[in-house]
Amino acid sequence: MAKNEYDLIVIGGGPGGYTSAIRAAQKGLKTVLVERQFLGGTCLNRGCVPTKTILEDTLTIAAVRNSPFLKGDMKINFRRIMERKQMVIEGSRAGITGVLKGNGVEIMAGEARFTGPRSLEVKTPEGNREEISAGRIIIATGARVDYGPGLVVDEKCILSTDGALALKSVPQTVAVVGAGNRGVEFASIFNNLGVRVVVIEKEKRILPKEHRWLSGRYRKILSDRRVKVLTRTNLLAANPADGDGVILTLETGKGREEVKVGKVILTVSRVPSYKGLDLDTAGLSLTKDGLEYGPGMQTQVEGIYVVGDAAGAPYLAHKAIAQGIAAVDHILGLNPDGPLGVIPNCVYGDPEIGSVGLTDTQAKKRGYKVKMGEFYFVGNGRAGTMGKDEGLILIVSEAETGAVLGVHIMGPRATELISLGVMAIQNGLDIDRIKKTVLPHLTFSESFFEAALATSGEAIHQVQESGEDEHQA
Amino acid sequence: MAKNEYDLIVIGGGPGGYTSAIRAAQKGLKTVLVERQFLGGTCLNRGCVPTKTILEDTLTIAAVRNSPFLKGDMKINFRRIMERKQMVIEGSRAGITGVLKGNGVEIMAGEARFTGPRSLEVKTPEGNREEISAGRIIIATGARVDYGPGLVVDEKCILSTDGALALKSVPQTVAVVGAGNRGVEFASIFNNLGVRVVVIEKEKRILPKEHRWLSGRYRKILSDRRVKVLTRTNLLAANPADGDGVILTLETGKGREEVKVGKVILTVSRVPSYKGLDLDTAGLSLTKDGLEYGPGMQTQVEGIYVVGDAAGAPYLAHKAIAQGIAAVDHILGLNPDGPLGVIPNCVYGDPEIGSVGLTDTQAKKRGYKVKMGEFYFVGNGRAGTMGKDEGLILIVSEAETGAVLGVHIMGPRATELISLGVMAIQNGLDIDRIKKTVLPHLTFSESFFEAALATSGEAIHQVQESGEDEHQA
Numbered sequence: 001m002a003k004n005e006y007d008l009i010v011i012g013g014g015p016g017g018y019t020s021a022i023r024a025a026q027k028g029l030k031t032v033l034v035e036r037q038f039l040g041g042t043c044l045n046r047g048c049v050p051t052k053t054i055l056e057d058t059l060t061i062a063a064v065r066n067s068p069f070l071k072g073d074m075k076i077n078f079r080r081i082m083e084r085k086q087m088v089i090e091g092s093r094a095g096i097t098g099v100l101k102g103n104g105v106e107i108m109a110g111e112a113r114f115t116g117p118r119s120l121e122v123k124t125p126e127g128n129r130e131e132i133s134a135g136r137i138i139i140a141t142g143a144r145v146d147y148g149p150g151l152v153v154d155e156k157c158i159l160s161t162d163g164a165l166a167l168k169s170v171p172q173t174v175a176v177v178g179a180g181n182r183g184v185e186f187a188s189i190f191n192n193l194g195v196r197v198v199v200i201e202k203e204k205r206i207l208p209k210e211h212r213w214l215s216g217r218y219r220k221i222l223s224d225r226r227v228k229v230l231t232r233t234n235l236l237a238a239n240p241a242d243g244d245g246v247i248l249t250l251e252t253g254k255g256r257e258e259v260k261v262g263k264v265i266l267t268v269s270r271v272p273s274y275k276g277l278d279l280d281t282a283g284l285s286l287t288k289d290g291l292e293y294g295p296g297m298q299t300q301v302e303g304i305y306v307v308g309d310a311a312g313a314p315y316l317a318h319k320a321i322a323q324g325i326a327a328v329d330h331i332l333g334l335n336p337d338g339p340l341g342v343i344p345n346c347v348y349g350d351p352e353i354g355s356v357g358l359t360d361t362q363a364k365k366r367g368y369k370v371k372m373g374e375f376y377f378v379g380n381g382r383a384g385t386m387g388k389d390e391g392l393i394l395i396v397s398e399a400e401t402g403a404v405l406g407v408h409i410m411g412p413r414a415t416e417l418i419s420l421g422v423m424a425i426q427n428g429l430d431i432d433r434i435k436k437t438v439l440p441h442l443t444f445s446e447s448f449f450e451a452a453l454a455t456s457g458e459a460i461h462q463v464q465e466s467g468e469d470e471h472q473a
Numbered sequence: 474m475a476k477n478e479y480d481l482i483v484i485g486g487g488p489g490g491y492t493s494a495i496r497a498a499q500k501g502l503k504t505v506l507v508e509r510q511f512l513g514g515t516c517l518n519r520g521c522v523p524t525k526t527i528l529e530d531t532l533t534i535a536a537v538r539n540s541p542f543l544k545g546d547m548k549i550n551f552r553r554i555m556e557r558k559q560m561v562i563e564g565s566r567a568g569i570t571g572v573l574k575g576n577g578v579e580i581m582a583g584e585a586r587f588t589g590p591r592s593l594e595v596k597t598p599e600g601n602r603e604e605i606s607a608g609r610i611i612i613a614t615g616a617r618v619d620y621g622p623g624l625v626v627d628e629k630c631i632l633s634t635d636g637a638l639a640l641k642s643v644p645q646t647v648a649v650v651g652a653g654n655r656g657v658e659f660a661s662i663f664n665n666l667g668v669r670v671v672v673i674e675k676e677k678r679i680l681p682k683e684h685r686w687l688s689g690r691y692r693k694i695l696s697d698r699r700v701k702v703l704t705r706t707n708l709l710a711a712n713p714a715d716g717d718g719v720i721l722t723l724e725t726g727k728g729r730e731e732v733k734v735g736k737v738i739l740t741v742s743r744v745p746s747y748k749g750l751d752l753d754t755a756g757l758s759l760t761k762d763g764l765e766y767g768p769g770m771q772t773q774v775e776g777i778y779v780v781g782d783a784a785g786a787p788y789l790a791h792k793a794i795a796q797g798i799a800a801v802d803h804i805l806g807l808n809p810d811g812p813l814g815v816i817p818n819c820v821y822g823d824p825e826i827g828s829v830g831l832t833d834t835q836a837k838k839r840g841y842k843v844k845m846g847e848f849y850f851v852g853n854g855r856a857g858t859m860g861k862d863e864g865l866i867l868i869v870s871e872a873e874t875g876a877v878l879g880v881h882i883m884g885p886r887a888t889e890l891i892s893l894g895v896m897a898i899q900n901g902l903d904i905d906r907i908k909k910t911v912l913p914h915l916t917f918s919e920s921f922f923e924a925a926l927a928t929s930g931e932a933i934h935q936v937q938e939s940g941e942d943e944h945q946a
Contacts, residue, residue: 048914048915052915053858059540060537061543063533064533064537064543068548068550069549069551069553069554070548070549071548072545072547072548074545074547075545076542076544080540085542088857091857096934099933128938147773169676182582318914319911343911344912346915346916384561384564385561386566413886415916417578418913419921420893423893423902427902427906428899437895437896438791439789439895440789440892441789442521442522442888443820443892446791448892453720456497458499460794461568463575
């Protein structure tokens with residue numbers, strides 16, 4: 001094979017892209033990965049990794065603040081928090097470089113542009129142009145943010161999430177616009193840092209994709225921690241104030257209102273990004289949601305695949321990883337039409353949320369007769385030892401068969417615990433199977449077992465009247 | 474039914490006992506639970522709950538000590554830690570009382586003694602004697618510690634774990650005797666508190682029941698934190714020193730040695746306890762391991778059952794809970810011969826360990842051809858964000874079928890993560906099934922998926938040569 005000819009070209013080095021490239025190389029394909037900036041994509045450089053790193057440090061700060069057993073005067077060195085964040089990013093990037101190279105993937109820095117359905121031109125950082133070609137191409141170019149009209153990010157007072165992750169000092173007040181996963185995460189981070197936080201959400205509730213009931217409890221928790229939560233509120237404009245800070249123009253049910261804050265962080269929606277790719281040249285055309293794909297993530301042009309954020313919502317790294325594996329398996333003729341597994345969603349605030357599958361309302365709309373199993377962490381021993389008992393586990397199951405339709409968890413470790421729900425749904429483990437599984441005592445996990453028992457009024461560490469569902473979602 | 478006549482009498486209010494009683498009452502049996510001291514048993518009053526509560530606080534202390542971003546002078550108020558521990562115990566006891574009563578279980582305080590195979594005399598704290606009888610009786614009287622010769626606990630310098638949980642101040646040096654689960658937990662607690670700790674273990678390695686390799690790594694972690702670990706070392710005697718502290722006489726491979734420490738904590742083995750029960754009167758006889766039982770935890774006397782620590786090793790609350798449910802289901806004629814589910818083991822030190830099923834060595838001894846899947850937390854993004862990447866997941870599977878035989882996890886959240894292994898083994902999910910399950914990104918859980926991939930050399934976030942097992946256990 002000629003030097004510039006490959007079995008597979010992967011465009012984009014985020015989780016979807018690097019997973020595709022690593023798996024392809026493991027399976028013996030000559031593979032090149034083209035990345036125009038940093039390996040690791042949004043997740044590693046601008047998303048999960050930096051936010052969770054900062055959140056982790058602020059959880060220690062909150063633990064110290066709330067501790068009855070630590071006395072003294074503690075000062076937060078915010079620069080050190082940001083330094084650690086940067087070190088973790090750089091370490092993770094080095095790790096991704098290592099696994100790519102260790103698996104035999106060639107890494108090419110530069111911007112890729114289609115010159116045909118099997119070929120690309122790569123403009124390197126030095127300004128050179130290289131032509132590469134391959135039998136298969138995977139597009140993993142990620143997503144970009146989509147600010148609405150009236151909002152111009154200046155990264156001084158009006159911040160993108162990138163700007164928020166690059167702050168040099170702790171502001172006194174912060175408005176977080178959008179109360180989805182990332183909005184709630186930033187609200188938790190700044191609240192832990194002792195900042196006055198207001199959350200602005202246009203929907204009627206925060207975390208609008210989560211179970212209504214978890215969302216309501218989450219709002220109460222934020223409010224109890226003095227985070228101000230405004231729902232059914234639109235941000236019309238954000239303008240730098242005279243001197244310092246920013247004036248927000250809000251539209252609420254009661255009319256317009258102006259609010260001044262130190263910084264505003266826009267955690268807005270994303271759309272797939274194919275910047276500079278010249279999709280036409282490859283014979284690809286866009287719908288309003290981006291590139292369409294069929295089995296194995298193949299686009300309408302045979303041999304060209306799309307994975308990860310570039311393939312549209314949900315914008316989740318584990319979905320990207322699963323799609324990357326599916327695309328390569330399709331290329332290899334393995335499991336060509338297998339559906340992706342069920343995809344969980346995680347909120348890494350304080351507390352966490354993990355969810356997978358349907359809510360009871362969604363299940364009923366689809367015609368299921370539903371049973372609910374609810375277990376509250378007030379009855380969980382591990383929660384007691386941590387002094388964090390505000391969470392719960394909901395299992396939505398089909399009344400007759402006991403098939404698990406959805407699992408919704410709020411509380412410490414919820415992003416880990418949800419994997420139990422994923423395992424159950426993905427592998428068809430019904431309520432009876434979960435009841436027969438011995439999960440270890442003093443863990444949050446055992447509440448998953450208790451929630452299964454609660455489906456039929458049999459929970460041990462919780463008094464309940466019956467297995468009927470009392471709460472609507 | 475007469476006032477003192479019941480469908481079921483449960484003797485002992487620990488996890489095995491209260492679970493039995495609650496389940497029986499839920500199923501309509503007139504049930505009384507007799508407890509001579511505190512509801513909740515060893516786990517709640519003297520075991521998991523207090524140790525995890527204290528450990529949790531000391532983890533915050535260690536996080537502050539190791540934090541690069543918190544500056545200042547922090548003092549530990551140890552009394553507050555112990556107060557919180559006591560509050561959590563009392564809150565949990567109240568919770569157990571609540572679920573027992575809420576489910577309609579009658580609680581009787583006092584010491585029970587068999588007067589026949591269906592009847593007991595209960596001596597109440599006031600000195601009254603009441604006769605009660607029932608068609609079925611469950612013995613859930615727990616276990617007691619078994620100090621060897623030469624060791625007399627004075628709870629001043631020579632402490633039981635009870636004494637260690639009741640300390641009024643932080644000692645300067647502590648020797649922990651026994652490096653099983655509880656030994657390692659106490660070592661972690663005191664190490665986090667800044668105490669100089671020496672761990673004394675008679676076996677050739679610490680955590681002798683855990684996978685050899687995890688045990689080796691754990692020892693290194695303890696040593697790195699300046700915990701002194703002595704293996705193949707027997708404690709021959711512990712004698713109060715003149716003035717203060719205690720002199721330990723140790724027998725090592727090199728002979729005898731004396732060591733002086735502030736306090737010594739004996740975390741020794743347990744044996745079933747049937748104190749004061751007069752088992753003979755009920756027609757029960759003891760073997761050297763305690764009461765024998767058959768399907769559904771029934772003893773050799775029909776209608777008398779034994780569950781929890783009273784039924785022997787392993788001394789684990791979740792095993793007691795599972796046995797309690799099994800006994801009641803046997804009484805009700807439900808699932809009368811069903812085996813218990815697989816039982817995980819948890820070490821709540823810092824880091825944690827969770828394990829279930831066989832090690833590779835054990836599996837090979839049983840004639841399995843084994844494949845190993847190993848994933849190291851250095852490749853896990855969540856570990857990076859926490860700065861805690863010393864852990865790993867090992868999956869032991871059958872080479873041909875992919876059946877999961879054992880899972881061994883060390884690291885943050887390992888006691889939660891092991892539930893994924895339990896789910897897999899209990900429900901026959903093989904390596905291929907785990908590979909197709911999408912576990913969420915930025916969690917430790919996804920390393921379970923990666924370890925499954927690693928079984929066939931397909932891990933994404935880790936370079937590996939092949940799927941062959943390189944490490945023996």
